[in-house]
Amino acid sequence: MTVPDAPRADGGAPDGDPTAEAVFDAVAATAPEIRAALPGRRVESGTENASGESVLAGDLYADELLGDAITAVDGVGSFVSEERETAVDAGGAVGEGAYAVAIDPLDGSSNLRSNNAMGTVVGVYDAPLPATGRDLVAASYVLYGPITTMVVADESGVREEVVTREDDGDVERSVVEADLRLPDDPLVYGFGGRVPDWPAAFTAFAREVEDELKLRYGGAMVGDVNQVLTYGGIFAYPALVDAPRGKLRLSFEANPIAYIVERAGGAATDGETDILDVEPDGVHDRVPLYVGNEALVERLEDALADE
Structure with missing residues (x-):
């Protein structure tokens, strides 16, 4: 067609x-x-x-x-x-x-x-x-x-x-x-995966964030990330206990979303490394993804490093 x-x-x-x-x-x-x-x-x-x-x-x-x-x-x-x-x-x-x-x-x-x-x-x-x-x-x-x-x-x-x-x-x-930027004052968060499957360090971070931000999670990454771009905040589909490499695909999902969020003034990481620097082995590789306001992403990286 x-x-x-x-x-x-x-x-x-x-x-x-x-x-x-x-x-x-x-x-x-x-x-x-x-x-x-x-x-x-x-x-x-x-x-x-x-x-x-x-x-x-x-x-x-x-x-x-x-x-x-x-x-x-x-x-x-x-x-x-x-x-x-x-x-x-x-x-x-x-x-x-x-x-x-x-x-x-x-x-x-x-x-x-x-x-x-x-x-x-x-x-x-x-x-x-x-x-x-x-x-x-x-x-x-x-x-x-x-x-x-x-x-x-x-x-x-x-x-x-x-x-x-x-x-x-x-x-x-x-x-x-014409110039979409993340708001300086974050308002929302959305985290994927089953809560029992979250690693302990991520769970602790989530408990902190839920006291500061409003939950916005709809089960479609584009919708959840769009909430973050509109209101400021953080989106994550974390590494899971039974899926340490995460769920989202680096080439099709994580890289494009990280590129967009970083161009809008935010940050994106796999928990240790900027998503855009992750070296893939195959086109269908999976990766954990954490994107949003830079200060929140840095806090998350610090929390995961303490695990």
Whole structure:
């Protein structure tokens, strides 16, 4: 399926990297299609992804639509998805003028049955995957909330856009916040995983934070991180007793989210190391993720170091 570009509503040319902006145009153009198709795709697909997880029909549809749209962008050399074992060759030499694009097509898809927030996460890398987050040139996520929004980060900063389909069928990106920054005074926190599976040091930190901040956790990373970007605070999907490497995927989820949060003035860590410096062994590697206001992330690292 060929998906048209989604131009900015102000009609101006994007200021960022042209290939990355073309990727985000393609992602935005798919958003109304993905959203419209979700009601009929809330069932199991009968397949598993590369990580051995059961996949919903909505996951596969979003993956197919995004794969077609992104591989059609000039300057994209490969496309890698959480739902696929290997990369799709898009015809360019990655790192030699072409980019690798990594996506989580439907982040939080377990929320589909309960009709809660979901999203799409995108990382644009100037290196073959697996690569570190330092090889990102831009990242974004789409949030399918009451409003469809896209948060975009590149070397110039972070902005928030609203994605709309007009009456004539065209899809537009309208900038609503040109310089998105984490508020200085944090208000919210959200931590994933079962509490009994949290390590003792993380549990102690969580008990401190719950006396200071308001709980905001919805089970979709993009929604929970968006709360942090909006109100300030901290999001974590920690290392667990039975999953010391964490749950989230470095290439598809942790790196793009860390890139966005750091560009917005925050910090991101795996508990010891800046997420963007984590060296991957494989494209589907998992990692603990802690992101938010720098002071809170530093407190967390100190707490984990004392364990």
